[in-house]
Every structure is written in structure tokens, then in C-alpha cells.
Amino acid sequence: MNTHNPAEDQKWHALLMRSTPTFAGEATPPFGFLTSTLARLKAEKRERDLLERIGLRALFSSLAVLVAVVGFSIGIQLQDRLDFDPAIKSLIMADDVPIS
């Protein structure tokens, strides 16, 4: 168990105070920082734009594929509905009934 000892607290504060100047921030960016940050910023923006474009393209192509597949399935289904059952079809053919 720790007993309260103000001497240790004082020491901590004294140590912190002695190091205070090292905590101060820089008022202006160091030499070269601005250039490299801007370059990185531009590169990231370019990459983001590219990814966005690729993503949009992928999205549109998958939508197109989806629409085509749905259209095809609906077409097949409609065609199946119009067709007679094979058994009925053979009966019709045997009796030579005209299919209207």
C-alpha cells in the first residue's frame, strides 16, 4: 500500500517542470515538411479517385450483368409458360390438331 508522500509528488512536478520546454510545439512546419505532406496528400487523393472510378465501373458492370441475367431468366420463364407440356404436345401432334 502506498503511503501519501508529498516529496514524491514534488519531485514529479519538478521533473515535469524541468522538461517543459521540450513539450512546446513548433510554430511553423520544418523545412521540407510542407512539400512532402502536399505530395503525399496529392498521391492519396489520386489513389482515392482512381479507386472510386474502379469501384463505380465494377458496380455498373455487375449491375449490367445482373440485369442481363434477370432478363434472360424472365424470358426463359415466359417462354416455358407459353410452351405446352411435352405429353400434351405429343397428343396434339398425334391428332393433328392445329395449334393456335
Place this chain on the structure above:
Amino acid sequence: MDAPIDVADCLRRWKQGDESAAEELIVHLHPIISRIVRTHLPRRDHEDDVIQEILMKIFSRLHQYKGDAPMSHWVSRLALTTCLDRLRAQKIRPEVRWTDLTPEESTAFDAAWLGSTTPDATEAIHARDLVDKLLSTLSPSDRSLILLVDLEGRSLEEIAQSTGWGISKIKMRLFRVRAQLRKMIQNLEQSK
């Protein structure tokens, strides 16, 4: 205080590809971020890289800034979160012994004990290295908490506002951190 800068205008210009808008924002935000990084991360952590990382985050999330509070508040929170994430990735020291200190850090320890005169730049750096060693035994949030109170002189209410913790939780954590620091200093004294 924020220098007069039209953030919305800068953002609009940056989106249109105007580099000078980004430049203005970087120059405006650098001192705020630099102070936070220097306070909350150990001295030897790659400062410029961290500042750049924070700036990248700011630019990629600039559309989230609503403008209802000063931009410095929004930036400070983002910078502090990044620093804490970085600290979480580092290992917490179990303890600091006298043998772990460099001769310069030992001198800084004794100088603080004696309450000697104002340190020069080199002595301040050695004192800072020792402070960093002591702080490396604390959890990232405890480390930030003690610095916000003891170094920046923030009130409990201000800390509650920025962290979302209750006042009683902050008091309890502070009490625990102070006890930990006292114990570490006692151990250093005893292991001399």
C-alpha cells in the same frame, strides 16, 4: 486561438484542386498538432511522421467537420486519438529501475530532487527522457490524463468534456496514477 481562416473556402478550393488551400490548412494546423504530438508521445517517436499521418486523416475526413465548433477542437481530438492509438501499440514497461537510467537521466533525477536552477536545453531533454521513461509504465490513457492535468493545467470539467468520462472516474484514475508515480519515484530512490 484559431487564426482567421475560412475552412469551408479552403475545403472547396482543395476539392477543386487548389494546392494553396491545402498549404494554408497545413500551416494553420501544424502548431496545434505539433503541440499535442510532443505532449502525448515520447520524445523519440517519429514526430514528423505522426504529424503527417494526422494531417492525412484530417484531409480524408474534412467533409465530416460541421463547423459548429472551432476547427482546433476537432483537430485536437483527432490528434489525441491518433497519439493514443500509437501508444497502445507500444509495450508498457513493468517498472523503471535506477540501472535503466542513463547517467544524464540520473543527474536529471537528482537535480529535480535538489530543486536546482532553471535547466538549459540539454538538461531539459534529459529530464524529458526520464519523464518519458516514468510515463512508459502507465497505460496510454493514464499517461495522457496526468499530462493534461499536470502539464497543460486542464480542469476536470474540460477533461470530462473531451474524453467523455465522468468527473468521479477522472478523480479516481488521477488518484491511482499519482500513487503509481509516487511508487515509481520511491523505487528509483531505493534502487540507487
